[in-house]
Amino acid sequence: MTRKKISIGKTFVAILALAWLVIAGAPFYFMVASAFKEQFEILTTGVFALPKGIYFDNFAGVIKSQFYKYLMNSTFVVAVSLVLILVTALCAAYPFSRFRFKFNKPLFGLVVAAMAVPIHVTLIPVFQLTQKIHLYDTIFALIGPYTAFNLPISVFILTSFMAEIPKELEESAEIDGCGKYRTFFHIIAPLSKPGLATLAIYNAVNMWNEFSFALVLTQSAKSRTLPLSIWEFQGQYNSNIPMIMAVLTLCALPMIVAFAIGQDKLIKGMMAGAVKG
Structure with missing residues (x-):
């Protein structure tokens, strides 16, 4: 009887997981499939229909535009902000x-x-401050807000993570003659790598997709990041949905690759400290 209940429970969980996979994967499938369609093909075929052929002109048009500049701006801002967040946290x-x-x-x-x-x-105080210190419409204007607003949750998560590191390790290091600084750099920091990896992925995704500050603190194309490139393409190509989907696909690709590479460390960081004793 117990095994039967467990089997029913597993089946129910599997059905829920499959349903969630369909719900979460449908928009992603629509985005990628639409990116390979011609401009009017998406209007004459079903929403989730496969493209009639591999049509790369949408991606070629995006790459020939200022997409590379937007990509470099996002990469620079996220990289610098991420280093500041992780070191400070x-x-x-x-x-x-x-x-x-x-x-x-x-x-x-x-x-x-x-x-x-x-x-x-x-938004308004940060906008005024950015103008006063002459950083408005530069990519450096985004580093301060990105660091400041992602720092509290990073400190909170990392503090909880470090609290689970056994204090006996520090005591052993002190007996061996290590001071607080050497203990921090040689014991605590290396053991905190799973937590840092979790924060790196979490904060990178947030900053990569951030729109509000990027819109308010930048104006010209030379300073804008990827989320604003989507907005620019939408205004430039109007209802050219395949072109917009190609932009979205290229914007999402770096974060998908980063998550695929670091997913094991992300899971370890999320689970670390969950069980005490």
Whole structure:
């Protein structure tokens, strides 16, 4: 009887997983399939119909445009912001998780509270500040907001991750003559790699797809990132849906490759610390 219940439960879970796969995969399939269709083919065939042939002109048109410039801007902004986030979060999470000082909990409470601040509330102040420091309409204008708004959750996650690292490792290092700095760089930081990998993928996806700050803080094509390239192509080609789908496919491809490479570290980072003892 128990085995029968387990079998029914597994079947039910499998059905739900399959249904979720169809729901989540349908938009992706539509995007890729439409990208290989001609301009009016999508209007004369079914929405989810396979393309009649492999039509690469949509991708060629996107690549010949300023797409490469948008791609380089996004790559630079995400890379620099990601390094700043990970280094700062690593340095902040260490004292929060390992030291007990007077303002530990109040300061950590401020970090947690900062996670609740909506980014759209800060658009006008950040826009004014960017103009005053003469960074408006440059890719450097995006690095500050991207770092600031992704830092609180990064510190929170990394602090929880570091708190699960056994303190006996630090005690052994101290007996061997390691100071706090050597312990941090040679023990805590290497053991935090799964958590850092999780944060890297999570933050990279968020910043890669960010639209609001990119729209407000940049104006010319030389400073815009990939999300705005989609917006530009939509205005330029109007209802040329296959062209727009080609842009979306090329924009999503780097994050898909990054996730495929780092998915094992992402899962390890998410599961690390979930079981105590």
